[in-house]
Amino acid sequence: MMSIRQRKGIKATELSEDRPAQDENVKVENKLPSGCTSGGVWRILSFAVGGTVALCSGLLTSVYLATLHENDLWFSNIKEVEREISFRTECGLYYSYYKQMLQAPTLKQGLHGLIYDNKTESMRTINLLERMNIYQEVFLSILYKVLPIQKYLEPVYFYIYTLFGLQAIYVAALYVTSWLLSGTWLSGLLAAFWYVTNRIDTTRVEFTIPLRENWALPFFAIQIAAITYFLRPNLQPLSERLTLLAIFVSTFLFSLTWQFNQFMMLMQALVLFVLDSLDMLPAVKKNLKTGSFFHRLGKLLLHLFMVLCLTLFLNNIIKKILNLKSDEHIFKFLKAKFGFGATRDFDANLYLCEEAFGLLPFNTFERLSSTLLFYAYVFVLSVTVIAAIAVAFHNLSDSTNQQSTGKMGKWTVELKPETAYNLIHTILFGFLALSTMRMKYLWTSHMCVFASFGLCSPEIWELLLKLVHLYSPKRICVIRYSVPILILLYLCYKFWPGMMDELSELREFYDPDTVELMNWINSNTPRKAVFAGSMQLLAGVKLCTGRVLTNHPHYEDKSLRERTRAVYQIYAKRSPEEVHALLRSFGTDYVILEDSICYERRHRRGCRLRDLLDVANGHMMDGPGANEPDLKPAGHPRFCEEIKRNLPPYTAHFTRVFQNKTFHVYKLTRNK
Numbered sequence: 001m002m003s004i005r006q007r008k009g010i011k012a013t014e015l016s017e018d019r020p021a022q023d024e025n026v027k028v029e030n031k032l033p034s035g036c037t038s039g040g041v042w043r044i045l046s047f048a049v050g051g052t053v054a055l056c057s058g059l060l061t062s063v064y065l066a067t068l069h070e071n072d073l074w075f076s077n078i079k080e081v082e083r084e085i086s087f088r089t090e091c092g093l094y095y096s097y098y099k100q101m102l103q104a105p106t107l108k109q110g111l112h113g114l115i116y117d118n119k120t121e122s123m124r125t126i127n128l129l130e131r132m133n134i135y136q137e138v139f140l141s142i143l144y145k146v147l148p149i150q151k152y153l154e155p156v157y158f159y160i161y162t163l164f165g166l167q168a169i170y171v172a173a174l175y176v177t178s179w180l181l182s183g184t185w186l187s188g189l190l191a192a193f194w195y196v197t198n199r200i201d202t203t204r205v206e207f208t209i210p211l212r213e214n215w216a217l218p219f220f221a222i223q224i225a226a227i228t229y230f231l232r233p234n235l236q237p238l239s240e241r242l243t244l245l246a247i248f249v250s251t252f253l254f255s256l257t258w259q260f261n262q263f264m265m266l267m268q269a270l271v272l273f274v275l276d277s278l279d280m281l282p283a284v285k286k287n288l289k290t291g292s293f294f295h296r297l298g299k300l301l302l303h304l305f306m307v308l309c310l311t312l313f314l315n316n317i318i319k320k321i322l323n324l325k326s327d328e329h330i331f332k333f334l335k336a337k338f339g340f341g342a343t344r345d346f347d348a349n350l351y352l353c354e355e356a357f358g359l360l361p362f363n364t365f366e367r368l369s370s371t372l373l374f375y376a377y378v379f380v381l382s383v384t385v386i387a388a389i390a391v392a393f394h395n396l397s398d399s400t401n402q403q404s405t406g407k408m409g410k411w412t413v414e415l416k417p418e419t420a421y422n423l424i425h426t427i428l429f430g431f432l433a434l435s436t437m438r439m440k441y442l443w444t445s446h447m448c449v450f451a452s453f454g455l456c457s458p459e460i461w462e463l464l465l466k467l468v469h470l471y472s473p474k475r476i477c478v479i480r481y482s483v484p485i486l487i488l489l490y491l492c493y494k495f496w497p498g499m500m501d502e503l504s505e506l507r508e509f510y511d512p513d514t515v516e517l518m519n520w521i522n523s524n525t526p527r528k529a530v531f532a533g534s535m536q537l538l539a540g541v542k543l544c545t546g547r548v549l550t551n552h553p554h555y556e557d558k559s560l561r562e563r564t565r566a567v568y569q570i571y572a573k574r575s576p577e578e579v580h581a582l583l584r585s586f587g588t589d590y591v592i593l594e595d596s597i598c599y600e601r602r603h604r605r606g607c608r609l610r611d612l613l614d615v616a617n618g619h620m621m622d623g624p625g626a627n628e629p630d631l632k633p634a635g636h637p638r639f640c641e642e643i644k645r646n647l648p649p650y651t652a653h654f655t656r657v658f659q660n661k662t663f664h665v666y667k668l669t670r671n672k
Helices: 040-073 080-085 089-103 107-115 135-146 155-182 185-197 212-230 237-257 261-277 293-322 328-337 346-352 363-370 373-397 417-435 437-455 458-467 473-504 512-524 535-545 558-571 576-584 609-616 639-645
Strands: 405-408 411-414 530-532 590-594 654-659 663-668
Touching: 040 155, 040 185, 040 473, 080 089, 080 512, 080 535, 089 107, 089 135, 089 155, 089 535, 107 135, 135 155, 135 237, 155 185, 155 212, 155 417, 155 437, 185 437, 185 473, 212 237, 212 417, 212 437, 237 261, 261 293, 261 417, 346 558, 346 609, 363 373, 363 437, 373 417, 373 437, 373 458, 417 437, 437 473, 458 473, 512 535, 512 654, 512 663, 530 535, 535 590, 558 576, 558 609, 558 639, 576 639, 576 663, 639 663
Parallel strands: 530 590
Antiparallel strands: 405 411, 590 663, 654 663
């Protein structure tokens, strides 16, 4: 195993266009004294300073994360095979295609090898560009060959620096979104600070660099920032066209780089649908937006029901026509996760038993609270939700209403379209993160944006101060700047020493068993040899040795999932003849057994890989504990344990050719 040694902004800080005040709803920005407002010169200066701070925040975050990665692995000093092994599981698989493109004699041959690939899945030719989101690896390999940098920068550094560079863009996009919402770049700086001080919960790029989400989320953040700006009323035509272009480009790149983009796009569509239904977006009147409160509410619910039914109907029809089954395991997983019946499906249980797909742990909130982020987020969320409810109720009650306004006691409550958009977004992100821990990175990064915006928002403080009868424009001006400054000082005081200690702590990559295995494979097996084993390990085999695989971690294909389950019978209670026949059906020459899987203790009983296989095969699980009544004792011992005894039934089909403390490699006899 590896070890490690939105409508009217304050003129003083407005990002771009001034928006005219509305006669019937004079806002606090128009009332601020001259100390908080000034002319165009101050606005330009503020824009320049804010933009510079955004750029510096992104770059410093990028350098910080890259330094942590270097210090954690001593990446610059370890061997090439160790660098490649550090790209664990699917990360190694994705990086292998970048390496493959660089090793190709010509671009045409490299692309041909990806389009007609017969090494990723044995005895099968697949189009990798169609199956996987690896366009970024193709683009980056072409860029590396074109640019005159080969003498100065190794390919692996060009790759990882690109990913860390995207983190700079990510943080800058979060910064700009917060700035657009609040009207001051101070909130953007606070969002960036929170992103860094909550690094454990906002990103995992420093130890999973090639993951698709690390490519995609920066473009998703740009899209959210662009939509936030686009929702401002009274944009100039040129600004509107440029913003639409930014939305299109960022959406295209996001969809190109992540296999789960369709779920995020569905969420975006749901956000806009909800806002339009509640009259929170500037839109032409529809039939849905007329009538009494109960009449409109009924039509809204009917409309929502019809949209969901039509979506599910079209989804099923298209899948049946095109015979698409790539995502059926996700629906099985969701069905079991939310209590719609227990399942013995191997794929669904494989997800259910992984911590990353479980509920968000409670200690996440403890960490977020230590930086004051969670407290600030709950405060801002509570105020904006109350305002949104008031506005929605007012809009649904009055078909002639002024959009995005509502009555609350004596005061008029206004919710800017861009604020409403980000509010629904953060709520949906929250539900997604709470249900699936792996998705928390979407929520926590947006949490930084939303919390910092609220603390610097004049609308939030105006509403609160009016409720306690302490409202004055000057007091709002003082609070909206002093609160974030105090929090920034607190974060610097509490976390700066720890960050410096973290940057000075030097460790080293250490995984001698895997290095020994990869070196043995390179030296002692044919280039076209086919290897079977766990998905995670085989991704490293593909990257480090270029050998042919039976299966791999990119799990979004039904035939691959069936093949993986068949290969994993090496950890089940099956006879040597059955295992040999299954492996040879995929052309396997060598099989790698891992003690960490065969004798697994990381998961509880019922979630160990061998338990999942036993249940799926109808066999009773090992160890003390209950079994379901219909499970039967297996007719054979566990293959991965029994093969090590070198009994005749096993040696007739398998010959051990390599062994160390972690791995056992067996060569399969050919079918007679």
